[in-house]
Each structure stands twice: as C-alpha cells, then as structure tokens.
Amino acid sequence: MRENVIMECTSCKSRNYMTAMETKGGRKLEMMKFCKKERKHTLHRARKK
Numbered sequence: 475m476r477e478n479v480i481m482e483c484t485s486c487k488s489r490n491y492m493t494a495m496e497t498k499g500g501r502k503l504e505m506m507k508f509c510k511k512e513r514k515h516t517l518h519r520a521r522k523k
C-alpha cells in the first residue's frame with residue numbers, strides 16, 4: 475500500500491519533502507536527500523502523518 479509520508483532531515487529536523495512510498499512492514503524508510511536548510515545531502519527519515 476502506498477502512503478503519504480513526510481521526509482524529515484535527521485540532522486536538523488527540518489521537514490523537507492512530502493512523498494508517497496511503499497510502507498510494507500518493517501522496512502527502513504530512510505534515504506539521502508538534499509536539505510534546503512543545510513544546503514547539503516543528509517539522511518532523511520520518513521514520518522507518517
């Protein structure tokens with residue numbers, strides 16, 4: 475099932491992206507994304523609403 479999640483920067487806690495992704499059980503929902511606030515790529519973690 476696809477769900478809308480918020481991608482939150484693990485470094486500065488800024489919520490940078492909204493995206494739809496598969497959220498099947500136990501998957502790690504982390505990925506490298508560009509943080510506008512820090513102006514570099516950081517690890518972002520998916521947060522459900």
Ligand SMILES: [Zn+2]
Nearest residue numbers: 483486509512
């Ligand atoms: Zn950041």
